[in-house]
Amino acid sequence: MTLTEEPTFLPSIKSREEQKHKWDINDNALPLVETFDMFTEWPAENCRYVYNVEVEDARRHVSGWAMRNTNNHNAHILKKSCLGVYVCSHDCTLENGAKINLRPAICDKARRKQIGKPCPNVNCKGRLELLSCKGHCGYPVTHFWRHVHGAIYFQAKGVHDHPQPEVKASSLSRRHQKMTRQQHKVMITNLLNERRNRKLPSERHKKTVPYSECVCSCPPFECTCKSVGYTYNPATVPRRPNPWTPQIYEATPSPWQRSSSVGSAESQAAFFNDSFSNVDHLTCSDQIHNVGIHPQFNNQKYPCDSVSNMFPKMNIIFQQNNFGNTPSTDDTYRNSSPNLRVYKVHDCAPDERSVYPNYFGDEQHKIENSMKIKSELRDSCVDMDTKDNFSSILSSSTDDFCGDDILNGLDYSGSYGDILDPDLFQSLIPRCMSDSATYPMNTSPQTTTPQYAELKPIRSRQRQGSFTNINQPQFKSSDIGCKRRNEDPSPFTLDGIQMPTSFYRSIDPPKQCDGSQMRHHGEVCSCNCALKQYCNCNHSINITFTYK
DNA sequence: AACTGCGGGCCGG
DNA sequence: CCGGCCCGCAGTT
Known part of the structure; x- marks a missing residue:
């Protein structure tokens, strides 16, 4: 056994973990737990x-502190x-x-x-100073x-011996904010163009079709009919890298918090009123970018000003408990991935909602021009008690569903920073309106994503080094239906199951859990069981495959 | 561009 | 010999 430095640093009262763990990382043999x-x-x-290898954060050696490799x-x-x-x-x-x-950048050059x-405080003329860590005998604190x-x-x-740095999520979101600010400029230009009833250069070729013709009965992302005004090929399918960065501990304004004069309720209303003076003859472009969502479930509306600001071209009123892990508060909404929000529409969670091309302050107009999006649970999704919860998680967490394959290729660099929702509605509106019961028995909305994405060689994520060569099954985050912490802080189901660390906001564990590795933390119990x-x-x- | 892990090398204790 | 640190490389995000 190796001598440790406990006497130097341990507090007077040892924590339970310290009492429990008597080993040192340098020990030749570490005890089983x-x-x-x-x-x-x-x-x-x-x-x-000692962490379970299935804990993603542990596998990635995540730390709130800015730790660099040594x-x-x-x-x-x-x-x-x-x-x-x-x-x-x-x-x-x-x-x-x-x-x-x-947060200091890990990369030396960036740091x-x-x-x-x-x-970063606009009211301050100070400069950034690096407060180095000297918490370990004058040297930086080390993690092993x-x-x-x-x-x-x-x-x-x-x-x-220094304050906690902002979490990486904040750093990323700030970078994302910078990016979206640039996109916002383009958006303003586009808005002005549209308000002048001018089509954008990229839209001039688009066919104007009656609104009703934009609706087909094809399953989500598998439209093959010719009735819609656009086709789904790599050039037209919305594709984008996942730009979402979590705001879970956000102290600085996030991309979803950003305010903009363009996004004010007044400007939106004016814009939409202009754009939808004749909703029966929308161009596809109009339909794509000017859809208001109004999930109807219990008729309780939760208008959120900041959400309006976030989505200058969309006004979203959401309701509590409508489906999946639909946010019920502004904060929750902000913390949710736009991907997640979109998945709610077309995954197998039972849901019915109405989509109003233009309902801003115009109830009559809203009703006249509404259409319903209805989705139903697929039988392939677990038992009835949890299917509505997990179905949304499963689809939202599957990297190779919308997140990557379908969206990655979208060239949105010159477009709006917020186009994800409306862009996806481009795909969803014509498709999700149909009752999913009409899908063939051997397909499901989750599995019918057209694979237009280019097939790429599988990249090895596992290096052959001795350190990473673990004789344990390596679960991809998507395998257990989760997002990595830094990518999605809110993969909660309605009952509060969060992946991958599997927190469960309940007194009792989920009944699907086999009870192994259960822990209670006040009202939160956790499990590391494999979901x-x-x-x-x-x-x-x-x-x-086509062979020549 | 930045993150991450790996490993060579240098230096001081 | 050990630990801290710098650096470059390579793969990944």
Whole structure:
């Protein structure tokens, strides 16, 4: 056994974990554990944890602290040291009382570029200063990760002597914000063009079709009929990389919080009133970008001003408990992935909603021009009690569904930052209106995504290094129906099941859980059981080879 | 462009 | 010898 530095750093009262874990990361043989620990994003002091290899965050060696890789000349133990935090040289305070605690970039080059940059507080003329971590005998706090016994052993040494940096999500969202600001400029131009009743250059070729003709009975993403005014080929199918960044601990304005004069309720209303003076003869472009969503479930409306601001070209009124994990608050909505929102429409969760091309302040107009989107649960999705919950999760979490294959190729760089919802409605509106019962028995809305995406060679994500060569099944996040933490903080079902760490907001565990590795934390119980068992919805891809 | 992991090399204790 | 750190490389996001 290796001597540890516990006497130096341990607090007077040892935590339960410390009492439980007596090993040191450098021990030749680490003890087997009966139960795994909950993932800790902010290990603040000397601590040890053993994580299940199925915990995505643990596999990715995630930490709230900005940790950079450090070579310790031991391929079996990954060592990371803390980079500290960027603070304002003037120690300014934001309007909300928060301090500037920027996350240092892990990349050395990027981090060097951060130093000396102006304080992000517009009211401050300070500069960013790197507050280095010296919490471990004057050296940075170190984290050690070791994969052994099919588990992930974690040990932290030292106590951070600096504030917590913003989480990576915030850094990413700020970068995303910068990108979307540029897109916003383009959007403003487009708005002005449309308000002048001018078609955008890219739209001039588009055929104007009666609104009713944009509706067909084809399954989602598998339209083959010719009645619609557009076809689904790689050039027209909305495709985009997943730009969504989570805002789960957001302290800075997120892309979904951004305000814009273009997105004000007044400007939207004016814009929509202009655009939909004749909704019976929409161009497809109009239909795509000017759809209001009004899920009808319990007739309770939750107008959200900030949501309106987020989606300058869409006004969304959502309701509580309408389906899946539909957000009931503005915050929840903001924290939800736009992908997730869209999935709700066409996945197998039972749902019925109305879509109003133009309902801004015009109830009569709304009713006259509404159409319903109805989806039903597929029988392939688990039992009746949970199918509505899991069905939405399953489809939303499957990377190779909309998230990647269908959307990745969308060239939206010169378009709107918010086009995801309306773009997808381009696909969904004509399709989801049909009763899913009309689908062939051997297909389902989830499995019928047309595979227009280019087939690419499978990329190996597993290096052959000794450290990453784990003799355990490697679950893809999509395998267990989850999104990675930094990609989606809100994969909650209606009952609160979150993947992959499987928090369960209930006193009792989900009955689908076999009870293994259950823990209770107040009102939240967690389990590390593999929810993979729920993922029995079939996903099939029909590939036709043509030989010359 | 940035993140991540790996590994060579240098330096000081 | 160990630990911290720098650097470059390569694959991934």
